[in-house]
Amino acid sequence: MDRYKTVEEHLNALNIPFQLVEHEAALTTEQADRFIEGIEGVRTKTMFLTNKKKTQFFLVIMDDRKRLDMKAFGDLTQTKGIRMASENSLYEKMLLPPGVVSPFGLLSNADHDIRVFIDREIISADRMxxxxxxxxxxxxxxxxxxxxxxxxxxxTVNVVDL
Structure with a gap:
């Protein structure tokens, strides 16, 4: 089954309504923003992070225009050596290629070992x-x-100031 169908089926099973926009492959957040210009909702970026030893994993959701302070996030999570996870770790943990990271990748996290964080700045937005x-x-x-x-x-969704 394709990866989108899995997402669609899970959202439908939960009776979660969503608006779908189909477009050519978006390789950057800037390009993705152009495809959805004029549609209401926070443009998010979701980052898959790990510690230096690759023993802890984090999914961070924030406004796509914002930059994450890795050191501050490490302090927040009491984790040293926070960095972007490798392409291999991303695929191993969520069966996703780079550029497609989102909370929907959690559907494939067999180890259930990813901690989820959402920036408080966007939590009051109506849509994402x-x-x-x-x-x-x-x-x-x-x-x-x-x-x-x-x-x-x-x-667990951790709402934090990023």
Whole structure:
């Protein structure tokens, strides 16, 4: 089954409504933003991070225009050596290629070992946008439904100041 269908089926099973926008492959957040210009919702970036020893994993969701202070995030999580996870780790943990990271990748995290963080700055937004495990589509869904989706997979959503 394709990766998008898995996302769609899970959202439908939870009765979570979403708006789907199909477009050519988006290779950067700037390009993705152009494909969804004019549609209401926070343009998110989701980063998959790890510690130096690759023993801890983090999914961080924030506004795509914001930069993450890795040291501050490390202090927040009491983790040394925070960095972007490798392409191999991303595929091993969420079966995703680079550029397609989103909370929907948690559907494939067999080890259930990723901690989820959302920036407090966007938590009050009505809607958020994500690639649904493919960079040829973007989905918009209500922020509360993003949290409900993540929690349905038995993950805790940590809302923090980034």
């Amino acid at each position: 946008s994500f690639h649904p495990n493919t960079n040829e589509k973007t989905v918009f869904l209500r922020t509360g439904d993003v949290i409900r989706f993540i929690e349905s997979l038995d993950y």
